[in-house]
Amino acid sequence: MTRVLIVDDKAENLDLLRALLQGHGCEVDEARHGAEALVKARQAPPDLIISDLLLPVMDGYTLLRHWKADERLKPIPFVVEVLYLNQLRPRTGTALGLRFPHARTNLPATLTVQCRRGVVEDVDYPGGS
Numbered sequence: 001m002t003r004v005l006i007v008d009d010k011a012e013n014l015d016l017l018r019a020l021l022q023g024h025g026c027e028v029d030e031a032r033h034g035a036e037a038l039v040k041a042r043q044a045p046p047d048l049i050i051s052d053l054l055l056p057v058m059d060g061y062t063l064l065r066h067w068k069a070d071e072r073l074k075p076i077p078f079v080v081e082v083l084y085l086n087q088l089r090p091r092t093g094t095a096l097g098l099r100f101p102h103a104r105t106n107l108p109a110t111l112t113v114q115c116r117r118g119v120v121e122d123v124d125y126p127g128g129s
Contacts, residue, residue, distance in 0.1 A: 002026045003044075007037040007051035007063065008081070017050060017081075034058030038066055041073055050079045 004026050006017045018028045029046065031037035035058040037051065049067070053060035060080060067073045 002048065003029065003046045005029045005031065005037060005041055005046040005049045007031045007034065007049065007055065007060070009033060009052065009055050013052065013081075032056075034060060034063030034066075037063055041067075041076075042070070045072060045076060048077050048079065050081050052081055 002025070004021050006014060006021070006028060007030075008014050008017070009032050014030050018030065021028050029040055029044070031040055033055045034051070037049065038058070041049065051060045051063060055063070058066075064078055064080070067076075067078055
């Protein structure tokens with residue numbers, strides 16, 4: 001079973017992703033901010049993380065920096081979920097190895113395909129370049 005850690009400070013976003021992922025057989029863990037996500041991931045590494053960028057305590061960019069610096073977490077795919085693609089800081093994302101963001105409206109369809117395959121791999125943003 002694929003274990004997914006979702007990180008968002010908004011309950012409605014967590015609810016949506018949890019329902020989608022569990023409906024496709026994924027085990028879901030949740031965190032409300034980056035610091036909580038990092039602790040949970042280090043205790044029990046997930047197969048995939050989906051994180052918002054605008055978070056309290058530790059934002060998504062800082063979480064991604066820590067993630068990529070941790071040898072145990074580094075190989076785990078990190079999917080960024082944003083409401084608006086203009087929330088991204090391109091240089092920061094590229095420097096951290098972020099390939100494509102996922103707009104909240106596209107993320108459910110993309111994750112559905114990944115869950116059906118039963119594998120977690122780098123997920124490309126539909127229509128992204």
